[in-house]
Structure formats: C-alpha cells, structure tokens
Amino acid sequence: MRLPRASGVLLHPTSLPGPFGSGDLGPEARHFVDWLVSAGQRYWQVLPLTGIGPGNSPYMSNSAFAGNVLLVDLAELAQQGWLDAADLVPAPGLDAAAVDFAAMVPFRMQRLQRAAARFAQAGTPEQRAAHDAFAAAHAGWLDDYALFMALSEAHPGRDWCDWPAALAARDPAALAAARGEHGARIAFWTFCQWAFFRQWAALKAYANGRGVELVGDAPIFIAHHSAEVWAQPRLFELDADGRPTVVAGVPPDFFSATGQRWGNPLYRWAEHARDGYAWWVERVRRGFELYDLLRIDHFRGFAAHWEIPDSEPTAVNGRWVPGPGEALFKAVAKALGPLPIIAEDLGVITPDVDALRRKFAFPGMRILQFAFAGDASDRFLPHHHEPDSVVYTGTHDNDTVAGWWATASDHERHFARGYLATDGHDMPWTMIRAALASVADTAIVPMQDVLALPTECRMNFPGQASGWWRWRFQWNQVHPWHAGRLAELGRLYGRHPPGAGAG
Numbered sequence: 001m002r003l004p005r006a007s008g009v010l011l012h013p014t015s016l017p018g019p020f021g022s023g024d025l026g027p028e029a030r031h032f033v034d035w036l037v038s039a040g041q042r043y044w045q046v047l048p049l050t051g052i053g054p055g056n057s058p059y060m061s062n063s064a065f066a067g068n069v070l071l072v073d074l075a076e077l078a079q080q081g082w083l084d085a086a087d088l089v090p091a092p093g094l095d096a097a098a099v100d101f102a103a104m105v106p107f108r109m110q111r112l113q114r115a116a117a118r119f120a121q122a123g124t125p126e127q128r129a130a131h132d133a134f135a136a137a138h139a140g141w142l143d144d145y146a147l148f149m150a151l152s153e154a155h156p157g158r159d160w161c162d163w164p165a166a167l168a169a170r171d172p173a174a175l176a177a178a179r180g181e182h183g184a185r186i187a188f189w190t191f192c193q194w195a196f197f198r199q200w201a202a203l204k205a206y207a208n209g210r211g212v213e214l215v216g217d218a219p220i221f222i223a224h225h226s227a228e229v230w231a232q233p234r235l236f237e238l239d240a241d242g243r244p245t246v247v248a249g250v251p252p253d254f255f256s257a258t259g260q261r262w263g264n265p266l267y268r269w270a271e272h273a274r275d276g277y278a279w280w281v282e283r284v285r286r287g288f289e290l291y292d293l294l295r296i297d298h299f300r301g302f303a304a305h306w307e308i309p310d311s312e313p314t315a316v317n318g319r320w321v322p323g324p325g326e327a328l329f330k331a332v333a334k335a336l337g338p339l340p341i342i343a344e345d346l347g348v349i350t351p352d353v354d355a356l357r358r359k360f361a362f363p364g365m366r367i368l369q370f371a372f373a374g375d376a377s378d379r380f381l382p383h384h385h386e387p388d389s390v391v392y393t394g395t396h397d398n399d400t401v402a403g404w405w406a407t408a409s410d411h412e413r414h415f416a417r418g419y420l421a422t423d424g425h426d427m428p429w430t431m432i433r434a435a436l437a438s439v440a441d442t443a444i445v446p447m448q449d450v451l452a453l454p455t456e457c458r459m460n461f462p463g464q465a466s467g468w469w470r471w472r473f474q475w476n477q478v479h480p481w482h483a484g485r486l487a488e489l490g491r492l493y494g495r496h497p498p499g500a501g502a503g
Contacts, residue, residue: 002387007042007444008215012046012058014469020074020094021096023071025203038487040487041486042213045444048218050068050219051068057468060262061222062225063141063227064283065142065283066141066142072192074111077112082115090107116191131194145189147182148227148230160229170230170231204291218295220296246309247308249306252315293342299345300350303323306318325356363440363441366389366390368392368431369399371416373411392443392445393431396459
C-alpha cells in the first residue's frame with residue numbers, strides 16, 4: 001500500500017522521561033505527541049510493545065499478543081482509585097537518565113499488584129463490565145497468556161517444557177486444576193493487560209486526534225518460553241519434549257563475524273499452511289488494533305530463513321530454508337484486505353525477497369548509515385531510493401549517527417563528505433536532511449539523531465545480550481529549534497501540509 005509523503009520519529013516509550021524508572025503511556029507520551037505535531041511529523045514509530053525477555057529486549061517476549069505491563073501509567077491507576085498518593089512516590093534512583101531495570105521492574109510490579117487487588121476489592125460495576133468485556137474480546141490469546149504467566153511464576157527459572165509433564169503437555173485436567181490453584185494470579189495478569197490495552201487505546205486516540213499515526217513493530221519470531229509456543233507447540237519446530245530442534249538467527253553480517261544466534265524457535269510452516277495461516281492472520285489483525293501502520297521485522301525470513309541447529313553455539317553453521325512466501329500474505333490479504341505494512345528488508349536480500357515485497361506493495365527500508373561503505377552502486381544511497389520505501393538515518397540496532405561518524409572508516413568519511421557536500425561537522429542533521437530530501441515516501445529519524453547524541457545513547461547492539469534498551473531522554477535536552485528545524489525540512493521537502501509544525 002502506497003504511503004503519503006511524510007516523516008516521523010522513532011522512539012520507544014521506555015525512552016520517554018518519567019518518575020518511575022522508565023517511560024510509560026502517561027502524560028509524557030502525550031507531551032511527545034504534542035512535540036511531534038509542533039515538529040510537523042506524521043508518524044511516531046515504536047519498537048515492540050510486547051513484554052521484555054532476556055537482556056530486557058522486547059524481541060524475546062513471553063507473548064506475541066500481550067502488552068508490556070511495565071509501560072502502564074501508574075498515575076492513571078491512581079485516578080481510577082486503585083492506587084493512592086503514597087504509591088506514586090518514586091523510589092530513590094528511579095529518576096536516573098537510563099532505565100534501571102533492576103530497580104524499575106520490582107517497583108512497577110508491586111504497584112500493579114496493589115492496583116489489581118484494589119480493583120478486585122472495590123472496582124465499580126462500570127469498571128468490572130469494561131474489564132470483563134476486554135477479557136471476553138481477547139480470550140483467544142489472553143486465557144493462555146494469563147495462565148502461562150501464573151505458571152511461570154509458580155515454576156521460576158524453568159522453561160515450560162521443564163514444568164510437570166501434565167502442564168507442559170497441556171493435559172486438560174491439569175490445566176483446569178492449575179486455573180483453580182492460580183486463580184488470583186490469573187486475575188492479576190488479566191487486569192494488567194486490560195490496563196495496558198485501555199491506556200494504549202486512549203493514547204492512540206489522542207495521537208490520531210492530533211494527526212499523528214502510530215507505527216508498530218512485529219518481530220517475526222517469538223521466544224521459546226512464551227504463551228503461544230506452549231499453547232500451540234505443533235506450530236513450531238520442537239521435539240517431542242517441547243524443546244527446539246533448530247533456532248532462528250542470521251549468518252555473519254555487518255554486526256557480527258559469527259552471525260547472530262537469536263535462539264527463537266522456528267515455525268513449522270506446513271502446520272501453519274494447514275490452518276490457512278490463521279495464527280499469523282490473527283497476529284496481524286491484533287497488530288492493526290494497536291497501530292496505524294505495522295513494520296514486520298526480518299521480512300526476508302518469509303522468503304527463506306537461516307536455520308541453526310539448536311546444538312550450535314553461534315550462527316555460523318546454519319542453512320537457508322524456504323519460508324511460506326506469498327501464501328502467508330495472500331491469506332492475510334484475503335482475511336484483512338490491503339494493509340499499510342512496512343517490510344524490514346535488511347540483511348542478505350535476494351531477488352525472491354524483493355519480488356515478495358513488491359508483489360504485495362510493501363515499502364522496504366533504506367538505512368543511510370549503511371550507504372557509504374562501498375561505492376555509488378550501493379542500494380542505500382539516496383539516488384537509488386524509490387518512492388515505495390522508508391528511509392532511516394539508522395534503526396534501533398544501529399549506532400547513533402554521531403557515534404557512527406566518530407568511528408567511521410576513512411573511506412566512509414571521504415565518500416560521505418563528498419556525497420552529502422558537508423565537512424562533517426554536523427552529521428546527524430546532515431543525514432536527517434538527506435533522509436527527508438529522499439524520494440522515499442516515508443522518512444523516519446531516531447530521536448537520538450534529532451538530539452545529535454553519542455554512542456552511549458544507542459538503543460541496542462545486535463549480538464550483545466546485555467547492557468542495552470536503557471536509553472532515556474529528558475525534556476531539558478529538547479530545545480525549540482529541534483522541532484522548528486524538523487518542521488522546516490518537512491516544508492522544504494514536501495513532507496507535511498503547508499502551515500503545519502513550528503515556525
């Protein structure tokens with residue numbers, strides 16, 4: 001689907017300011033929407049809103065459908081009467097510049113538990129009706145998720161395949177007994193999802209009302225220890241005991257000489273085909289309940305994916321295995337119609353990957369930081385861009401532009417200075433200008449590049465399992481000229497209506 005000529009900013013909600021250890025869906029998120037409007041931006045792109053997994057990454061979530069409960073706005077829960085003023089006093093250190101997961105997670109979870117208990121004790125009839133309606137509407141994934149989370153708490157540190165055999169195999173009698181035994185925790189996790197979805201819907205309505213559309217991110221794979229893999233193991237490449245036989249990753253690339261061994265279980269695509277790809281249809285359907293546009297991560301995996309034996313410690317000894325190709329996207333289109341999907345077509349892109357993307361008119365991605373390592377034939381250079389694409393200065397996996405420039409090779413520096421007609425003194429904004437000037441219909445800029453921040457502020461480093469996902473900004477870093485300059489570039493390059501944005 002062809003997108004209008006526009007631009008936006010990439011910022012995960014955890015990177016917003018806030019008093020409780022990380023950003024959330026509260027007032028700061030609305031303030032950011034207002035700032036986007038002042039900057040003449042149409043899109044706010046986020047990273048996956050699912051729960052975090054190992055290394056605090058949302059790309060290894062315990063559910064493909066559930067929201068990240070750590071993003072729930074605690075102040076709004078107090079407005080509902082489920083928390084009091086004392087609950088909103090932040091613990092020491094939670095106002096630090098970087099997300100401190102070790103302090104933030106227990107603080108937020110304790111408050112969520114208090115709110116759930118007070119709702120259970122004193123929720124109004126109207127609140128209970130809204131809660132029950134949500135639970136009924138989302139029962140297809142929520143029932144398994146809430147039970148899975150309760151069982152994970154009851155068996156800490158153990159994968160679901162190491163639970164008692166009857167639970168791992170989902171014996172109906174064992175599941176019924178577990179629902180009775182863990183009813184309070186099931187209710188807690190259901191409450192948390194209701195709070196998340198209710199608050200996200202309100203934030204989306206606010207953004208849409210201000211002319212801002214939300215761009216979401218759907219990881220192609222999910223964690224082995226997740227509700228969906230436990231609930232439907234036949235859809236994944238597992239052995240009889242529920243353990244992965246092969247796992248996902250990518251071969252050696254720009255980021256790692258040994259490739260990236262992600263460790264996610266791979267899909268048993270033949271089983272998905274027998275169901276008419278119903279699981280994926282539902283996943284995309286739910287994605288568009290949350291977002292206006294959806295970026296599908298690792299799109300090339302639908303043409304062919306890198307299969308790594310589970311016994312291998314790195315991604316070097318893998319092989320390419322065909323994916324479902326157009327059959328999956330035909331099933332999605334038949335069920336849901338044409339959708340504004342962005343295909344993350346980075347990595348080893350072969351002609352079949354490009355043909356698959358073009359067949360369904362999904363815009364691909366162009367990353368400017370990748371453009372200067374070679375010569376004028378590089379597909380990431382602006383003179384090779386096409387309207388049906390999305391250009392980024394960098395993604396969440398890249399260094400910031402300032403960090404990239406500080407460590408760029410002599411060749412990259414010489415090529416970029418000549419190509420961009422710059423002496424290199426302000427590379428973040430030079431690259432922003434190049435992105436917005438591109439013929440690509442959509443341009444997205446990470447907030448770190450708007451603020452010209454250094455390497456220390458990058459969001460993630462592929463292949464490194466810890467130490468990332470912690471960056472936060474503060475509003476005192478943002479000055480009126482940031483919005484004004486973005487708005488002016490938008491006007492110069494036709495990316496928003498005349499008169500929009502700051503002057």
